[in-house]
Amino acid sequence: MSLYHETAALLSAPATHGGSLKSRVFGSKDLKSPPAQVYALALESCKWSPVLKEVIENAQLLQAERKLTPVLALLLVHDFLITKRGIALPATHGLRAAVERHKARLTSGLTRARLRRKCSTPEAFRSLVEAEAAFSASGGRPAHPRWVRVNTLKTTVDEQLETTFRGYEVVPTVQDVMAAPPAAAGNAKKMLCLDGNIPNLIAVPPGAEVTKSEAYQSGALILQDKASCFPAYLLDPQPEDGDVVDACAAPGNKTTHLASIMAERGLDPTKGGDKKPKIHAFEKDKNRAKTLERMVKTAGSDRITTIHQGQDFLKVDPRAAAYRRVGALLLDPSCSGSGIVGRDDMPELHLPEPPSSATNDSNKKGAQKDSKKRKRPETSADETKPLPVLIDDDGTTTALGSEGDLKTRIEALAAFQLALLLHAFTFPAARKITYSTCSTYAGENEHVVLRALASKAAKQRGWRILARERQVGGMREWPVRGDVDACEGGLEVAEGCEWGGGGEGEEEEEEEEGEVEEEGPYVRDGEGRIMRDGDGIPTIKATGKKAIEADEESVGDYEGDDDGPYVRDAEGRIIRDAMGMPTSKAGGTVDSQSEDDDDDDDWGGFED
Numbered sequence: 001m002s003l004y005h006e007t008a009a010l011l012s013a014p015a016t017h018g019g020s021l022k023s024r025v026f027g028s029k030d031l032k033s034p035p036a037q038v039y040a041l042a043l044e045s046c047k048w049s050p051v052l053k054e055v056i057e058n059a060q061l062l063q064a065e066r067k068l069t070p071v072l073a074l075l076l077v078h079d080f081l082i083t084k085r086g087i088a089l090p091a092t093h094g095l096r097a098a099v100e101r102h103k104a105r106l107t108s109g110l111t112r113a114r115l116r117r118k119c120s121t122p123e124a125f126r127s128l129v130e131a132e133a134a135f136s137a138s139g140g141r142p143a144h145p146r147w148v149r150v151n152t153l154k155t156t157v158d159e160q161l162e163t164t165f166r167g168y169e170v171v172p173t174v175q176d177v178m179a180a181p182p183a184a185a186g187n188a189k190k191m192l193c194l195d196g197n198i199p200n201l202i203a204v205p206p207g208a209e210v211t212k213s214e215a216y217q218s219g220a221l222i223l224q225d226k227a228s229c230f231p232a233y234l235l236d237p238q239p240e241d242g243d244v245v246d247a248c249a250a251p252g253n254k255t256t257h258l259a260s261i262m263a264e265r266g267l268d269p270t271k272g273g274d275k276k277p278k279i280h281a282f283e284k285d286k287n288r289a290k291t292l293e294r295m296v297k298t299a300g301s302d303r304i305t306t307i308h309q310g311q312d313f314l315k316v317d318p319r320a321a322a323y324r325r326v327g328a329l330l331l332d333p334s335c336s337g338s339g340i341v342g343r344d345d346m347p348e349l350h351l352p353e354p355p356s357s358a359t360n361d362s363n364k365k366g367a368q369k370d371s372k373k374r375k376r377p378e379t380s381a382d383e384t385k386p387l388p389v390l391i392d393d394d395g396t397t398t399a400l401g402s403e404g405d406l407k408t409r410i411e412a413l414a415a416f417q418l419a420l421l422l423h424a425f426t427f428p429a430a431r432k433i434t435y436s437t438c439s440t441y442a443g444e445n446e447h448v449v450l451r452a453l454a455s456k457a458a459k460q461r462g463w464r465i466l467a468r469e470r471q472v473g474g475m476r477e478w479p480v481r482g483d484v485d486a487c488e489g490g491l492e493v494a495e496g497c498e499w500g501g502g503g504e505g506e507e508e509e510e511e512e513e514g515e516v517e518e519e520g521p522y523v524r525d526g527e528g529r530i531m532r533d534g535d536g537i538p539t540i541k542a543t544g545k546k547a548i549e550a551d552e553e554s555v556g557d558y559e560g561d562d563d564g565p566y567v568r569d570a571e572g573r574i575i576r577d578a579m580g581m582p583t584s585k586a587g588g589t590v591d592s593q594s595e596d597d598d599d600d601d602d603w604g605g606f607e608d
């Protein structure tokens with residue numbers, strides 16, 4: 001069966017319980033075509049289906065070509081009109097010919113459909129279609145904005161406001177962005193909002209076209225959900241933290257975010273010697289490690305990052321010389337992915353009306369299946385229906401026959417997540433760790449943190465949750481915290497955790513984070529804060545000396561550093577302006593380094 005027949009069969013099949021498009025595609029055992037290709041074709045065709053239905057009906061394609069069912073016609077016309085490569089069948093193939101002989105009517109129909117929607121360019125049309133699909137997928141609830149992280153290794157927020165986002169109005173809140181009419185429609189205003197929690201993060205409307213921009217293609221802009229920006233920002237790497245580990249790194253959104261933060265703080269090892277802190281990024285899966293490598297290179301983070309391709313973090317020897325300066329670790333392990341927004345959506349499919357005088361078998365079947373507009377068809381008693389599946393965020397698929405299957409899978413994931421956290425505890429110089437998942441299950445979040453804190457390893461080293469009031473500013477202010485019940489009443493642990501969603505009036509909970517810190521070798525005040533001098537340098541308990549002077553005797557051979565070129569507050573944190581830019585000690589807001597982009601790889605982009 002061809003890609004088109006397989007995708008048509010999948011879209012026409014009755015829904016399984018809650019069957020999402022992803023479950024249908026990746027849960028199907030019989031696909032011959034690559035599942036990723038089937039998924040992309042189905043998803044994109046659904047998005048374009050309101051437009052393509054109109055074009056196909058106006059061109060009377062189904063009347064002229066009786067072997068095409070409505071759903072097959074939609075898929076073929078999608079590839080013919082919308083994709084650059086066209087229909088993925090040999091030129092002589094009957095299905096391809098059945099569409100291509102109507103080229104003139106189909107292409108002019110698409111132009112008419114665009115003009116009817118007042119889109120002056122194909123790009124504007126695409127943005128409108130994306131925006132409408134996002135709105136439809138949200139079921140009419142406010143959709144989520146598109147989050148864009150400005151990669152300060154390559155550009156600045158100011159530069160992006162003047163280039164990629166020129167013509168956008170800067171509005172104060174995400175709600176204002178979401179209230180904007182679709183960016184492509186007529187002369188509607190384009191709006192963006194500079195995030196108040198995460199520096200260098202911008203919210204634009206869901207349909208805003210970013211991926212075609214030069215900045216995106218060169219890695220200067222990275223599409224990364226807000227919740228996914230929490231871990232690196234919360235980890236807050238400082239000079240005294242030494243090297244940083246990203247234990248589960250691919251595709252690399254958080255690795256590149258860490259690199260950007262570290263470079264802003266003057267921790268770039270190419271600027272001042274090889275003893276400057278660097279990132280060790282581990283990725284067990286060799287294929288995903290290649291993606292990580294590409295992303296790290298494109299984002300300009302390669303100079304600060306060592307990638308350990310195919311390396312299982314659990315098998316890394318924490319006592320090896322290479323890791324003796326690791327002071328901070330970011331753990332973002334594989335999880336059930338239950339909190340990823342939109343994962344369970346079955347997109348709406350608008351099918352062209354079949355010809356009323358349909359006589360062939362396929363159209364008779366199609367008439368019953370292919371209603372004009374369908375969302376989540378009724379569950380059927382079909383014995384052969386696939387089981388619902390849980391697709392982990394790294395693609396592992398588990399068939400769920402019962403609640404017990406789900407529980408077993410979550411327990412297995414939690415055991416692995418806990419093992420990672422306990423392993424991270426054992427790095428000799430480690431003083432802080434962030435743990436995050438994109439799951440909504442307490443079993444993978446609060447419970448893992450509680451079990452880790454209760455462990456012997458934690459008690460021996462004095463690991464504890466980083467209290468909310470001691471977290472970096474934007475995270476301290478984030479309103480949605482861990483669940484007190486899931487923390488067995490432990491308010492401090494609950495407050496030390498953050499939930500990614502819900503803080504801006506959104507309904508979904510996307511990602512959970514928490515930071516633990518080691519009691520560590522430093523002198524603390526009555527509230528447990530590390531006491532620092534005016535330069536932000538802590539004092540070593542055992543010797544009473546400054547951490548930087550006392551390196552050799554107390555914290556290994558960490559070379560130390562000054563606290564960089566930026567102005568800091570009394571707690572040693574860099575002071576930023578409203579745009580998130582640090583202020584230079586020499587005076588004025590500092591622009592981050594702008595790198596020449598010498599990367600000539602094709603940047604395929606990474607969606608978080």
Ligand SMILES: C[S@@+](CC[C@H](N)C(=O)[O-])C[C@H]1O[C@@H](n2cnc3c(N)ncnc32)[C@H](O)[C@@H]1O
Nearest residue numbers: 248249250251252253254284285312313332334
């Ligand atoms: C949730 S994803 C990480 C996403 C990444 N932090 C980002 O923001 O782009 C989890 C990754 O961990 C990898 N992984 C799972 N177990 C691992 C292990 N034991 N050691 C290293 N990597 C592992 C998976 O292959 C997957 O790529």
